[in-house]
Structure formats: structure tokens, C-alpha cells
Amino acid sequence: MSSVLYDTPGPRARRRNLLLTVVFSVLFALLLWWAWQKMDEKGQFTSALWKPFTESEAWTTYLLPGLANTLKAAALAMVIALPLGAVFGIARLSDHRWVRGVSGTVVEFFRAIPVLLLMLFANEFYSRSTNVGSEDRPLYAVVTGLVLYNAAVLAEVVRAGILSLPKGQTEAAYAIGLRKGQTMSSILLPQAVTAMLPAIVSQLVVIVKDTALGGVMIGFTELLNSRGTLAANYANVIPSFIVVAVMFIVLNFILTSFASWLERRLRRSKRSTGAVLGVEKVDELNAAEVGGGFGSGASA
């Protein structure tokens, strides 16, 4: 293991590294010990608090339905947001200025607003202006908020995917006499979609994380919300947090690993002509650089 940033450690550096390791572990152990002590003081390690997780009841009544709702909202949001995003992404590349302008404004607007505001607004809107039952309303509101925001982000992903293709592809398509629509649907999109797949999967991680917002603020019974009910029943705040956090980590870690595996695989097989949009691209797009043309390298 060598890096350009430092020389291969000699005897003195190795001793210093060892010292640092020891100091760091001692500090870290002290922190852990302090946390342990505090938790022990409050009786967080009594088996009664952890026992629910070894029985099926806690899982079948609280955690699994919560997880199912989280996944349901995330899947619904993804399925609805993807075509919407594709439409807006393509509209932003339109030759007509007003189509470009309108879709650009819509996309940038929704990227600049926090998802939480969108959810709160949708929740209130449904309760006032429609007759969606109060049972379904949280799910509707969460999905609406997620769709509005993620459609905007996915539109940017689609646009970046299409722009990443070499210009020769379009020119060749025009040269053999394809129309604009044909060029888009049979030449550009198929290539762009493969390039975008990793970015889309990583966007799914963001969606899964954002469903948790709905749980706290508008009472959508997803994983985090079920944790509250569970903790209220068994009075185990810390254990339930740890279990839920681990569930989120495992779920998202699987998705992230899948995304990077996909990215590596696509990079290896050079079937498409465009660059592959990776995991880092998504972090960049989620920040809504309104009007600023940096980072994405493709300002309209």
C-alpha cells in the first residue's frame, strides 16, 4: 500500500504511525466506553429492550410493514418520476426555444425546493382540494413530493446522458435521413439509457432516504415512523434506532454496491459510445445548482 502523498514509512514514521494508531484507538475506546456507561446507566442493555427484536411480533407488526411502505413509496415514486423526468430531460434539449425555456424553468424550480416542503404542500393540498381519504393521504403526499423533486433530478440525468453521447451519433442519424424523433428514440435514447443506469440506481438511494421525511412530518407509516410506535410500545429508543439504522444501511448499501457494479460493468463493455454517468454525478445533481453552469459541464 503506497500512495503518492507519503513515502513508504521508515522505522521512525512507522513508530509515529503506531503511536497515532494507539492514541486514536484509546480516544475512540474512551468515547465508546462513555456511551456504553451512559447507556448502561439508563438500563439500555437490559435484555427486555432487545428481546422484541428476537421475536417475530416486533418484526411482523412494526418493522416489516414499515419497510414495505418505505419500499412501496420509493418504487412508486421511481416508476412515476422516470417517464416524467425523461420527458422533461428531452424537452430541455428541444430545438424550440419556448419548450426549452418552460421545461428548464420547471426543472430548476423543483430542484431548488426542499422535498419536505413539497411533501407538506402536497399533503395540505390533498386534504383541502381533493377527496383522497385520510388513510391514503400520507402515501399520496409522500409520493407526490418525491415525484416532483426526483423527476426534476432525473430530467437532468437524462439530459446529461444524452449530451454525453458524441455529436457524430446525431449527425450520422441525420445523414441517413432519420427525423428528429427517430434519432432520439432509436439512436440517442438507447445509448443514453445504458449510460444512465448507474446514476438512476443511485438516485433510488436518495429516494429511499427521503421517504423517511414523510414518516416524521406527515405521519406516513414507513420504517422510521413504525420505529416510533415500536419504541413507544417497548420503551426502547436506542435499540430501535440502531436496528432501523442498520436496516437502512443494509438496504442502501446493497443499492449503492449494485450501482457501482453496474457502472464498472458498463465501463468494461464498451458497447455504447457515451461516457457512463456514475454515482458521483448524482451527488452533484441533487444540489440544484440553479443557473450555474459548473460541475455538470453542460449548461443550457
Next chain:
Amino acid sequence: MTVKLTALSAVGSLVWGTLLAAMRVSPVPLLRGFGTVYVNVVRNIPLTVIILFSSLGLADIFGATMGTGDFKVQGFRLAVLGLVAYTAAFVCEAVRSGINTVPMGQAEAARAIGLSFSQTLTLVVLPQAFRAVIGPLANVLIALTKNTTVAAAIGVAEAAYLMKTMIENEAQTLLIGAIFAFGFVVLTLPTGLLLGRLGKRLAVKR
């Protein structure tokens, strides 16, 4: 309140994130491991979970009162803590990718003139890396501005919390929603533009 929350968390996460990035490239394997695990764990937990945990878990169980008895001030400080812990992971990734953009020759030259690891990092690599990552860092900052709304979950009176209470009490849902939305556009738009321009101006010419 949103602005105050953003500013404090931004400073905190910048410091902690840079430290984490330094850990991840450091010669000490344990620190490297800690940095990697921290980033991977924190990035995969929803911010809501972290914020709620800092309120319910840290305050109630560990008795972290953050040096104040006032419940509101405590909530605010805990929210800052949660936001710093979460955003630092993203700052760390941005800075690390910035370190990767600095040409190898720079670090090699620094080592060749006998600088130690910390000197190489602080005098040669990081100053160049920071200029390269102003764009990505601006994105993190904008994301942070939007993420502060999550603090409403523990009752910090920032924009989302105000909007929720207002929207429930007043009749003009659409108008209130539009005003708050516009407020966020106003907050994030100049940040993006300003830092984007700054990033271009400060970029290391190669």
C-alpha cells in the same frame, strides 16, 4: 433561522469533512479505515434518522444538553450537530475527489523536497484541491440549505416548520407554499451563481 442553521452547519461540516478527508488519505491504516467506515455508514442513513436520533437518543438517553437548559436552544444545537455529522460525509467525498484531481507530480515534488505527509497535504495538495472543489462544495452547501428543513422534525422553528404551522392555520395554501418555495429559490440561486463564478476564477490554470 434557516440561514443561521445553514451557516453554522456549513462551517462545522467543512472542518469535520476536511479532517475526515485527511484521515482517508493518511498513512495510518486505522484512521483510513475509520474515515471510510464513517462515510459509508453516514451516507446510507437518512438524515431524518440522524436528526431524530440526535434529539431522542443523544439528548434523552445520553443527557447531552449541549450546555443549555432551554429546550429550544438545545434543539437548535442538536440539529446543527446532526447536520454537521451528515454533511461532513459529503464534504469529505468532495474534498477527496479534489485531492485526486491534483496531479501526481505535485505531491511527488513535495515529497522530493522532503516535506512530511502533513506538510505535503496542508501546503501543497489541499490548497489546490480546495480550488478544484469549490463547485462541488457549493452543491453540498445548497443541498445543506435544503436539508435544514429536516430540522423541523425535532421542532426547530425553521422554514418548513413555519410553513407547516402556517399552512394548517391559514386558508391560502397555494400562496403560502409559493412564498416559501420562492424563498428557497432566492436562497440557493445566488449561492450557486456566486460560488460558481468564484470557482471559475480561482481554478488552478493547467
